[in-house]
Amino acid sequence: MAGLKKAWRVKSTNGFITAIDGKSQDTHKQIYWTYTINGKFANKGAAEQKVNNHDKVKFTLAKMN
Template sequence: MKKNKNKLSIIFVVVAFFTFTLAGCQNNQSKNAKKDNQIAVTYTLKDNKKDTEKKTVDVPKKKATVMTGLKKAWKVQSSKGFITSIDGKKQNPKKKVYWTYTLNGKYAKKGADQQKVNNKDKVKFTLAKMK
């Protein structure tokens, strides 16, 4: 009878080990699947000449635009693809103060809602007076 209990205990331990091991593998696979569908984009906010905030945001590959990540990181207001306010900091057309942005150090040629981004891109939004 003792031998049967020992065999059952060993079987139970082996089954439990494989159950937890397989569950861990499935969990890692779902995490990897999520990572495969996401890209990381770094956003920086700049007020005149001073960087004020920086965040790295994961965005879905399929919806990867400048606007998608920006809205995920901060409260954003826009009009016709142009940013009018980020995190409560508003542009002021009367004083010719506007939000502009660069993508990997180059000024963008599209609105934030149309500009696609790739993994590890760097987007910098600047609130400054335009000449």
């Protein structure tokens, strides 16, 4: 979360990202921010997740079912 906030405007609730650079999730449409680390979905909120220097982190705004 700290690294993400250095580069972009981020809003969060309870450690989970709700908006990045003005692009917000929409809970009514089930569209949420998710992220992967080295191609695998993370199982923690971004505020709790530890990453290493060479990890590749990708955030995606997507519909979840």
